[in-house]
Amino acid sequence: MAAAPTASTSSREFTREEVAKHNKVDDLWIIVDSKVYDVTRFKDLHPGGISVFLEDDIMGQDATEAFYGLHRHEVLLRPQYARLQIGTLVGEKSVVTARAPGALSDVPYAEPTWLSKGYYSPYYKESHRDLQKAIRQFTDDVIYPDAQAREEDGKRPSQSVFDACAELNILAMRMGPGKHLKGLKLMNGLIQPEEFNYFHELVLHQEMCRINARGYSDGLGSGSVIGLPPVLNFGAPAIRNKIVPEVLSGKKFIALAISEAFAGSDVQGLRTHAKKTEDGKHWIINGTKKWITNGTFSHYFTVGCKTDNGFTVILVERGEGVETKNIKTAYSSTAGTAYITFENVKVPVENTLGKEGMGVYVMLSNFNHERWVMCCAGARTQRVIVEECLKWTTQRKAFGKPLNSQAVIRAKLAEMIARAEASQAWLENITYQMCNMSYKDQAEKLAGPIGLLKMYITRNAQATAQDAVQIFGGRGITKTGMGRFIEHYHRTVPYDAILGGAEDVLGDLGVRQAIRGMPKNARL
Template structure:
């Protein structure tokens, strides 16, 4: 993010009468937020055409209201735009807040309450707040600019950025608390022994703020779900070979479970691993589909059928794995792929855990994966509502601010309430995770997390639907003010499908409750 225009230099003071004289196509000035812009050389390339700038209420006039009805403040922060500034209106100062890297939003409901000065929370300490501050600055300076470029060109996230995260300890921190953090220097001077799920939640939510869903899955999303089975069940030799290169960003890993034959029905997968007679190798045949990061992964943590039932095998791409990129409704920067295993000969040492115990290994990671998705869904919905609130406050319709429309206020009111409820639900579950061991989490939280995910994705549906209704045609346009809404509307459904569909999640939550239902309970 660039600095506010008047933070860089003192501009010459100009009278409004002087600006009014510059109202011709070859000599065109306008005023936006007290700054005077010379558009004489820009008019020919103006994306909206010359006629817009030549209108009598714009050429030589104060176009602040018109500008913010069509554009966002980021355009004024671009170096090219700032070069057009020739002065500032005498006796006037800027009234617009120009966002700076790392700062909190001042818009009501744009931030979770624990970040606001007048609110208290029992969940967060100084280490959480320090992490949030430093993480936001890091994301604003490095992640968001990269995400914008990759969203446009569809290429994979820059490995150098992933490697930077590795050096900062953030790749390891994205996997939650655990032994893998011991002895590491972590970002924001967090001590490994104090790192908890709230720290991880903060990292995920700050990353989510960039708003580019495809990029965020591409930005090591495969590691978050593909590496834990190796950490938790892999042999010491396997961990020694794989873990550090992946955490350093030198190698990339993905989780390969879903098939065209079996999505949420994990038991229905058909990829088969036949053990050789000498027991030294597995011969793997089959395909996987919709594999996040699969197109550029070096390793595939793969669920397979075996003679013993089910197993998990880590399969290096170098053994002959082929991938084909899939084009989904979000950016190809995610590397979503169709993966083909054709007679791949995998050394038995790449077996994860025990042959025949594949399903427990696969299921063991689902709670954390779904919880991470909830962290992102909650923050993503909130970010969209901030855009909608800003739009409502600066847009005019029928000669009046959009905020005068009661129906729009009602829509936003319900969205605000649901966002607050999502965060409160998430914080409660996160607190329980911090106070339960792995076994108790599986017993008591699997259903809770499943229900939370199902409900949050329903909330995101409401946000997406109402977002388009409030923004109108802009909410369907990939550029301009409505771009965040269009992207959200195009990509929010991923979280309702990945990691288990809403229907499967709701059913899981109820089935777990049925198992815990007391036998003596009656109406």
């Protein structure tokens, strides 16, 4: 491989005529986006084989179109390839630029309307825009690199990322507005705790999900987002004072343990049971839980149990009798998806969350927020795919023309864009209601609408995933290269349709709530 260029060689300028002279197997240069590369020695090491370089329109020529038909721009930025550059073309400037970390995309529809130049929104204030800038920079610089590495090796998100999130109180903000934020310094003082609302939280979730690593997204504290609120809202003061600081500091983790092999969306069908000891001071818990996000590395579990007085939620600390096993799923094990067994686990009665037998109310109040969080991510990740497809169809040539010159491709893009825009608009409407309703009113009025919204978004997302695979062709089912994010999205997007409540069940929930609200005198 050619040696890394020095400052003097990389700043050299060549004419196209000079480059054209280096068109032999033992002296081979190419041009990519006005940059000149010496690939004489590299051609033998090229993963795609040497023959790619031995074409008359490649050797000594401008290979920009051929390169971007095969590779993502990020390839040129890798050190082993960047060092092949020996100079630039005289009087020509690079046209292709990668989005700088923290910056907005200039691709149409790649950003929600409120972030698009020249557009307006009634929902977002300056503090929301400030948060967006800060959390995007943080996501690009800190989360994204770790996400790509951990998604590949399957290890849980690095502790350094949790520590960095905790330092800015990101973990606390992901729980939504509330008393738990009081006295905290949010994003180095960028936002005051008393002004933090659900739109700030929406911004947080939507920025942090842009990492193209679905397993990692769940691994980065999703268990805490859904497992800690019952402790915050229903735990005894002593329990809250111990558990909440540990979790929000990123030092310990908690998971919501409700689903079972015998009961998924059917919470009433749970078989895990808890029985009190004769002295009434402890629970003895036996049973199993399945598909528990973050379960493999959690220290605490918010567990749904059957008791003599009905469904009850109990906080269980990892210890004797608690065993977790990793479940192999379609996405990375970095999510920590677990099968959990509880065998004669002894838990103080004080660990009961809410009243005994009233666990349904504990969980129903929690499900709304969990599903809304999933809607935030589901709406935003569709835009990542829209951006990928708009870029690809512009640069990919088929039948001598850009792919987007075909009407059938433009029709797919139109549907994808419409789904993303409609999802975001409905989500923002629901979020506005959340900002103006009491917690009690949210539980009463929004369970159905949020259920319908989640169904709508997850179905949209799966349709977009299918369209994207068709647009990318074989690359859309390949784990590396141009379509790797498309393949990943298509493989993992069904998770949102299942987790937090299956989409069919949630759609039915929304309709049943509407039927209950039908006026008795309503007639056609």
